Amino acid sequence: MGRFRAGHIGVLSLAVVALTACGHEDAKIVAQPAKQKQASAQEAHKAAVARAAKVKANELGQIPVIMYHRIVAKPAVSDDRTPQQFRTELERLAREGYVPITAREYTTGKISIPAGRHPVVLTFDDSSPSQLTLDGTGQPKPDTAVAILQDVARKNPGFRPVATFYVIRDMFGTFGPEAQAQTLGWLRDNGYDIGNHTRDHVNLRGRSKQQVSDQIAAGHKLITSLIKDAPVTLALPYGNQPSTKDWALHGEAGGVKYDYSGVFLAGYTPGASPFSKDFDPLGIPRIRAMDKVGDCARFCSTAWLDWLNAHPDERYTSDGDVKTVAYPKFKGPYVAKRFTSYTLPY
Secondary structure (H helix, E strand, C coil): CHHHHHHHHHHHHHHHHHHHHHHHHHHHHHHHHHHHHHHHHHHHHHHHHHHHHHCCCECCCEECEEEECCECCCCCCCCCECHHHHHHHHHHHHHCCEEEECHHHHHHCCCCCCCCCEEEEEEEECCCCCCCCECCCCCECCCCHHHHHHHHHHHCCCCCCCCEEEECCCCCCCCCHHHHHHHHHHHHHCCCEEEECCCCCCCCCCCCHHHHHHHHHHHHHHHHHHHCCCCCEEECHHHCCCCCHHHHCEEEECCEEEECCEEECCCCCCECCCCECCCCCCCECCEECCCCCCCHHHHEHHHHHHHHHHCHHHECECCCCCCCEEECHHHHHHECHHHHHHEEEC
8 A cells, every 4th residue: 555655656756756847848948939029019100210210200299380371373362372482381291301291190099101301281261162172073173272282292102192171151152051161071071171260260469268258169160060970170260270279179068069189370380299299289389381582581481491400300200100209319308298109218
């Protein structure tokens, strides 16, 4: 009996040794892929850093948001641009490595453009017929802003034909919900962004909270009733903020709620990166589209594009990866805290 028991214990001991040995082997098998995965991740990170450094990525840099109104052959006011002036500015943007993005993409941080390129936001206020008029075949008429933008994009691969249109009640010269829905639907279906500019283009400065909410909610409802697609940004009429800035970003009136990712002003500087501590969704600056004349010698689109071209380290430059925020290490203190987990310093 004792021998049996001793032998049994021996067998058990051998089994334990064998199982222990198998356990070590299994641990090695598990550990090996984990190490390989870690090494692979480190190599991928190293390669991403190298790519960002190669193109001198700076996703904390400034982004020009250009403000247009009418595109007409015979300008009547200073904000008007001729078709040729508009085309010339777009061609310059394409030549200097800019890629248009929408206000929606900008304010939500979804800036997906190729490495080494720079985002630019093209915005159009007041929904003028000169911005978009559809012909009998449902296509943009020649010399409208959209037709020119599409033509420049065709001739410059990579230059996206996208923009944001801030609409009001007088919508592209159309009358009736059917015609208005057709025009807004065309923009949406072709990748353009629709923003709110209030229904009646009322100056919101000095207005009560209810008056501010009424106008913004009415503009919001106008858009959603036509295309069932809610805007996410607002351009303030005349660039004037209400007495409490937050009223423009969030509010409710007449059973309509709005909750925006950004509110745009009317001048004078490029906008901050959405990943920067300087980004303020309550008041995003825009640049008037104009040559270097008078005050515009310093504060309009030609002057600012000249400045950004002369100071490339101040301009937003993409690393080509929408999932990371790349920048030179010394700019680390300027990253907004909510984006720290996406950072790629080099």
